[in-house]
Amino acid sequence: MTAQTRKPARLDELDRNILRALQADAGQSLDEIARQVGSSKTPVWNRIRKMREAGVMGPSTVVVDPQAIGLDACFFVLIRTSEHEAEWQRTFLAALRARPEVQEAHRLAGEIDYILKVRVADARAYDVFYQALISEVRVFNVTALLSMEEIKTGTALPV
Template sequence: MTAVLDELDRNILSLLQRDSSLSLDEIARRVGASKTPVWNRIRKLKAAGVIRAEVALLDPEKLGLESCFFVLIRTSQHDANWLDQFLRAVRSRPEVIEAHRLAGDIDYILKVQVPNARAYDDFYRALIKEVSIFNVTSSLSMEVIKSTTALPIHPLAGEA
């Protein structure tokens, strides 16, 4: 169910998406409201699940995770047992940082962050031992052109 948001909610969320460490005073100042209503809005947005978590975004290269692979998976099996095995395998692997089920010719896409090609090969070999896969195509990301966690809600007036 879609949350009903007014302009104040959207302005608060726009700020928090960019920097969740902002103080309540600073958020209130930037959105032109007092602290108590802003605090109440944030609390309600958390309770409604609009704000799912507050996290630190880490730089993969500084952590030695310099290789990002996009893994396109096609399966010839679509039964519940195969799906359970696949989900367990994907969810248990920390190098899988995103996984999506797709419409179209490709069944799943994984985003896999690893130190290098050898580490990716180790991941691939472990995955195909755990679950039968019809076809796998892997592509190494050569450059990140855009990466954001911010969802496209309108920014504060006068900001882009």
């Protein structure tokens, strides 16, 4: 997502129903989606194609259970920096994008400049991530918060 704002797409009820069906399970067949939304396959496919072209939908992906692959620890990392120059920001953002442990990164308003969602195996793996990050980019303060329990997660948006 970019900082640029754009006009929201104009969606009718059929578009919204298609999006709900895809958000629930993007792997289902076109026939199944058409059945769920009360339409036929061709109009549903055309609408999906148009929504993709309009940027309403990104690429389809698979949701992997982190614990099933040994990523048991989720840290929320709060970063404060005294650096705000363009070059520092480019280096910092490149470092974040290069690290698969970083699931999400957000620039914030307020006292904290950035928040990261980091998935790793354990505290030792987090420390390896942390040491590598601070060796690449200078930051003023880093606070790591270990998530004790994931209460709600998801990517579905209310459409």
